[in-house]
Amino acid sequence: MAVDGVVHQARRFGRRRAATVLATALLSAAAAGLGTAPAQAAIYPIADGDGFYAAPPNIGDYQPGDVIRSRTVPANGFPGATAWQLVFRSSNSAGDPIAGMTTLLIAGSGNRPLVSYQPFVNSLGLQCAPSHTLFNGGLQEAPALNLLLARGWAVAVPDHLGPTSSYGAAKLGGRLTLDGIRAVKRFAPAGLGDAPVGLAGYSGGGMATAFAAAMAPEYAPELPIVGAAMGGVPVNIGKLALDLGGAPNPLFGLGFAAAMGLEREYPVAMSLDGKLNPAGFELRNRIANACTDAIINAAANKSFTDYFTGGVTIADVTDEQIHILHENSTEIYPGVPRAPIYQWAGGNDEVNPWLARDVAGRYCAAGARVLFDIIPGADHGTAIAPGAARAFNYLGDRFAGAPAPSNC
Numbered sequence: 001m002a003v004d005g006v007v008h009q010a011r012r013f014g015r016r017r018a019a020t021v022l023a024t025a026l027l028s029a030a031a032a033g034l035g036t037a038p039a040q041a042a043i044y045p046i047a048d049g050d051g052f053y054a055a056p057p058n059i060g061d062y063q064p065g066d067v068i069r070s071r072t073v074p075a076n077g078f079p080g081a082t083a084w085q086l087v088f089r090s091s092n093s094a095g096d097p098i099a100g101m102t103t104l105l106i107a108g109s110g111n112r113p114l115v116s117y118q119p120f121v122n123s124l125g126l127q128c129a130p131s132h133t134l135f136n137g138g139l140q141e142a143p144a145l146n147l148l149l150a151r152g153w154a155v156a157v158p159d160h161l162g163p164t165s166s167y168g169a170a171k172l173g174g175r176l177t178l179d180g181i182r183a184v185k186r187f188a189p190a191g192l193g194d195a196p197v198g199l200a201g202y203s204g205g206g207m208a209t210a211f212a213a214a215m216a217p218e219y220a221p222e223l224p225i226v227g228a229a230m231g232g233v234p235v236n237i238g239k240l241a242l243d244l245g246g247a248p249n250p251l252f253g254l255g256f257a258a259a260m261g262l263e264r265e266y267p268v269a270m271s272l273d274g275k276l277n278p279a280g281f282e283l284r285n286r287i288a289n290a291c292t293d294a295i296i297n298a299a300a301n302k303s304f305t306d307y308f309t310g311g312v313t314i315a316d317v318t319d320e321q322i323h324i325l326h327e328n329s330t331e332i333y334p335g336v337p338r339a340p341i342y343q344w345a346g347g348n349d350e351v352n353p354w355l356a357r358d359v360a361g362r363y364c365a366a367g368a369r370v371l372f373d374i375i376p377g378a379d380h381g382t383a384i385a386p387g388a389a390r391a392f393n394y395l396g397d398r399f400a401g402a403p404a405p406s407n408c
Contacts (some may be wrong), residue, residue: 042267043260043288045126045165053087053126053163055099062089064175065182065220068099070189076135077142081107081149084190085131088183090176092162093169093265093327101131102158102180104190107149113226113399114192115148116156116181117141118201118208124167124257125289129159138291141202144388151396154192156184160208161261167204168237168258169265170328174211178220185223198395199228199339202384203351206230207237207330210343214335227398229342229391232380234351235359236329237262243352245304251350253287253299256307260284262324269320280307331359336366340404342394344373346383364408371405 048054056068068087075083083105090100106112119130119141126132133139134157148155158180160173177199185193201209213228234240237258244255262270276284287295299307326332343360345353353374360372373390375383398404 041273042263042271043284044264045124045289048126052085053099053101053131055097055163059089059097059099062097064089064091065179065186067183067187070187073103074135075105077137078105078107078146078149081105083135084187086180086183086187088179090162090179093172098163100158100162100176100179100183101129102156102183103131103134104184104187105145105149105155105157106190108152110152112152112154112192112195113198114154114156114181114184114195115198115200115395116158116177116184116212117145117148118158118160118173118177118199118205118212120201120203120205121159121161121165121292122167122204122254122257122295123161123291124165124260124287124295125291126163126165127289128291129161129165130157131159141205147392151392153198153399154184154190154195156180158208160205162265164264165261166265167261168328169261170207170211170237170330171215171333172265173208174213174215175219177208177212178216178223181223182220195224196399197223197225198398199225199230200388200391200395201230202388203232203234203380206233209233210235210330211333213337213339213341214330214333217338218335225339227340227342227395227404228337229344229394231344231387231391232346232349232351232383233330233343233356235331235355236325238325238329239331239355240351243350248301248303250300251296252302253295253297254292255304256283256299257287257290257295260288262328266324269318269324275308277307277309280309283307331355336363337368340369340371340398340406342371342373342391344375344383344387344390346378346380347374347376348379349383350380361408364406368408369404369406370408372407 066089070086073083075081085103088100092098145155158177160176199209209230210233241255244252263272287298360370363370375386
């Protein structure tokens with residue numbers, strides 16, 4: 001049955017489940033043996049050549065957020081700042097211990113709040129991670145971090161896609177963000193043990209930020225998170241994949257990369273082998289170590305039908321795959337932030353802003369204080385600047401102890 005047939009059948013499942021089922025069918029490869037190319041394994045990125053990143057053999061002896069090793073690095077692009085990089089213990093989606101990385105920037109001395117800023121990485125290669133791109137000009141958001149340092153704040157920037165660059169695994173990003181904050185607060189030379197914490201991020205970084213805020217009450221209740229600000233957040237990874245891949249789209253490569261990232265994080269349940277056609281196998285190999293621009297250019301104006309073989313049916317979808325998409329989508333993930341939230345989106349955002357508004361409404365109904373903001377006329381690319389300015393002011397007010405506004 002072709003995609004049109006799936007849409008017809010899926011209507012019977014209700015809106016939320018229908019979109020999830022169809023998206024899962026497009027993202028996954030549950031039906032083994034349908035591919036025309038020989039089965040392969042998930043394609044992981046080339047290991048980082050810097051041994052500093054490596055997990056020690058006894059990583060399981062550490063607790064989440066424990067600092068394994070640290071170093072200072074030149075703070076290129078951040079005048080007057082000191083930069084540390086911390087390797088810490090975290091866990092992947094299977095619960096296995098992994099090594100995480102966060103970069104800490106501090107300018108000046110004295111007590112200060114801490115902001116964990118999650119950039120939009122949207123990449124599959126480890127060289128694209130913030131710990132590399134923060135200082136070499138590759139991170140577009142790096143200059144804005146000087147605005148936070150100028151306020152006297154410490155800034156932590158985690159590699160929130162993890163050690164296999166699992167783009168799309170948003171819950172993993174939330175966990176790495178929270179464990180990175182734990183590591184910074186436990187790192188004695190920084191003197192941030194008593195610092196209040198704010199979270200911020202946009203787009204893919206907004207996904208990690210949103211999950212960190214939603215997970216914190218149960219996963220890291222000891223962290224004094226006083227506010228979280230995120231914009232342009234894709235709140236349902238499956239629906240985003242449909243938007244990018246259901247028809248030819250200039251950003252289709254990001255949808256394919258998200259499928260690869262989920263395959264890396266869930267290599268059995270989300271395996272792509274059974275559904276890729278020869279062009280799909282070639283694309284998976286070609287972008288396995290690519291950063292954002294190369295991913296977009298590799299599959300611009302393509303769709304799922306260009307890279308996946310055969311028809312896509314509801315029978316292809318397993319309950320486990322639906323569960324995986326649910327646990328990586330804040331639209332469905334049941335956790336509710338305890339900290340006040342500022343969330344923004346462009347009125348013309350290609351990432352559906354009304355889904356994000358619905359999530360904000362659910363948080364409101366559960367008692368959270370949420371300020372949801374639409375930037376009139378802005379699309380996904382242009383909404384970041386005005387929203388970020390408001391977000392930084394919002395966090396400043398939270399650090400100052402001002403009551404959190406809400407338009408619930």
